Amino acid sequence: MGSLILSLLPLILGGTLVPAQIIINILLLQSPRQGLLKSAAYVCGMTLLRLLQGLFFLLVLGRSTADSAGKSGGKGPVVSTLLLVLGILLLITAYKKWLKEDDPDAPPPRWLTRIASLTPLKAFGIGFSIVLxxxxxxxxxLSALGTISEAKVGLQSSIVAFFLFILLTQTSVLLPxxxxxxxxxxxQTMLQKFSTWLTRYDRVILIVVSFAFGVFFLYQGVSGLV
Structure with a gap:
């Protein structure tokens, strides 16, 4: 189990360090009314969608991933392809963000100004939608689920590993x-300062994180396929 969690760690870190999901959660927490409830609903929405993703993978892709892993011994073609796609997506994100300079005098995006007025039900929908x-x-x-499937640690341990993946991936929204x-x-003061800092350096953080993980996952995907 320990080696499996280590294998999942890059995916956990990549899924955790997404500035937009953290900013939304902090803004919900700072809502004058029902901030705590809105944040909890938002996190529940994200969690539910990830659980549904796990069910989807188990029913549709689980058998093919396990079979391919058993034949090749290492990362199977399904997981390698997912990692390759993920690496490309992250590198594209880094490139697009690098090309687009932020205007420090520009007003905040309209969706940011509307976050505080959301109801708990709408916050749940935002959490569900941002992952969807x-x-x-x-x-x-899906890459995490593929890695778990290829580890062949048994059904019970696989379920525990997936729940740990969800829990650790959502650390950045659970901690606030x-x-x-x-x-x-x-x-309130701590979250306000952190939100201001995160909004200010959102572009730099996204470029660095996307590029670093993009290169890593691209290498993992290519090495698995060849």
């Missing part, structure tokens, strides 16, 4: 939520 429509989220989860629960008053 994000291709990188799909490939991250826990901070708000533990210290409601002090957390």
């Amino acid at each position: 429509i994000g291709p990188k989220f799909w490939v991250f989860t 939520l826990f901070i708000r629960i533990i210290s409601p008053r002090r957390s």
Whole structure:
């Protein structure tokens, strides 16, 4: 199990370090009314979609991945292809973000100004949708599931590993939520400063993270296929 978690670690880190999902959660937490409930609903929406992705993979792709892994011994073609696609997507994201210079005097995006006014139900929908429509989220989860399937650790251990993947991948949204629960008053200032810093350096963070993980996953995918 330990070696399997280490194999999943790059995917966990890549899925965690997505500035947009963190900013949305912090803005929800800073809502004047029901901020905690909105954040919890948002996290639940993300979690539900990832669980459904796991069910989809188990029913549709699980057998083919296990069979291919058993024949080749190492990363099978399904996981290698997913990693290759993920690497390309991340490199494209880094390139597009690098080309587009941010205007420091520009107003914040319209969707950012509307986050605080969302209801808990809409926050749940945002959490569900951000994973549903994000291709990188799909490939991250499917690559993790493929890695778990190829490890052949048994059904029970595979389920535990997948739940750990979901939990650790959502650390960046769970941690601010826990901070708000533990210290409601002090957390407001902390979250405001972190949100300001994250918004200011969002472009740089996204470029560095996307490029670094893009190169890594591209290498993993190519080496697995050849």
